[in-house]
Amino acid sequence: MKNWMQFLVLVTSISSAGTLLASGGFGEGGEGGEGRGKQMPTVTNVKWAAECASCHMLYHPGLLPEKSWNKVMAGLDKHFGENASLDAATQAEITRFLALNSADKSDNRRSSRISQSIATNAAPLRITETRYFTAKHDEVSAATFKRKSIGSASNCMACHKGAEKGDFSESQIKIPR
Ligand code: HEC
Ligand code: HEC
Numbered sequence: 176m177k178n179w180m181q182f183l184v185l186v187t188s189i190s191s192a193g194t195l196l197a198s199g200g201f202g203e204g205g206e207g208g209e210g211r212g213k214q215m216p217t218v219t220n221v222k223w224a225a226e227c228a229s230c231h232m233l234y235h236p237g238l239l240p241e242k243s244w245n246k247v248m249a250g251l252d253k254h255f256g257e258n259a260s261l262d263a264a265t266q267a268e269i270t271r272f273l274a275l276n277s278a279d280k281s282d283n284r285r286s287s288r289i290s291q292s293i294a295t296n297a298a299p300l301r302i303t304e305t306r307y308f309t310a311k312h313d314e315v316s317a318a319t320f321k322r323k324s325i326g327s328a329s330n331c332m333a334c335h336k337g338a339e340k341g342d343f344s345e346s347q348i349k350i351p352r
Contacts, residue, residue: 212283215341220272222265228339230257232332234302235341236276237286242298244273250300285343303328315350324351 215237227233236244248270251259261269278286292307293299302308312328320328331338337347 213285214344215281215283215286216276217340217342218272218276220269223269223272226259226261226265226269230259232330233339234331235339236273237278237281237283237341238289238302239273239277239299239305240279240290240293241274241277243293243300244277245270246298247300248273255300301329302331319350322351 215235218236224233248266251261251266274280278289289305289307292305299305319325325333334348334350335343
């Protein structure tokens with residue numbers, strides 16, 4: 176398992192180095208170590224994909240730290256006004272999967288930045304409430320997020336077609352009309 180993870184990290188760093196060169200986008204760069212990938216690695220779990228994408232897109236585990244996922248998973252009976260409860264075994268498996276690949280466990284620059292943007296004593300339930308998110312989207316207006324083709328800021332997929340795979344690269348961003 177460990178070797179496989181290292182392999183994934185290696186592959187993502189090589190391919191994202193390519194992306195960086197191609198787009199000339201060194202703006203992200205600098206701190207954070209040379210060998211680490213920029214995009215989040217693509218991860219999957221059958222139960223997570225089945226249970227967490229019926230009402231909205233799949234939010235990549237690398238978008239929130241473990242403490243946030245634990246809180247999301249502990250409160251599924253009152254999940255943003257919905258009852259998203261699961262049986263105990265499924266809940267435990269998905270919680271483990273999210274924790275293992277969470278922003279503070281995933282070795283890529285975006286996840287590290289997200290973690291760093293959250294205060295030590297905070298555990299936000301929403302990615303869209305993190306400082307990282309608001310800083311990255313300060314040029315997107317509230318009216319844009321409300322477009323029919325988008326719905327809300329929480330619908331990452333509308334603008335980042337690689338979102339479920341953890342790909343938020345600039346070359347993949349397209350804001351629908
Ligand atoms: C019964 C429907 C339903 C299911 C099933 C569901 N969710 Fe949600 N989820 C919601 C709603 C509604 C929101 C709020 C959406 C909004 O404000 O636009 C939400 C929001 C979220 C957000 C916050 C997104 C943001 O704004 O940053 C996260 C994270 C999340 N869900 C994770 C999960 C996970 C993990 C699972 C699987 C265990 C799950 N959800 C299953 C209905 C659901
Ligand atoms: C209305 C379209 C839209 C939606 C919806 C949206 N984004 Fe973005 N996102 C953008 C734009 C535009 C940028 C800024 C690109 C730039 O200035 O380089 C951006 C930037 C980003 C970046 C940084 C990319 C980089 O290379 O610097 C990340 C990460 C990101 N978004 C994640 C998310 C996540 C996670 C969600 C959902 C919770 C989301 N976005 C929802 C349009 C959107």
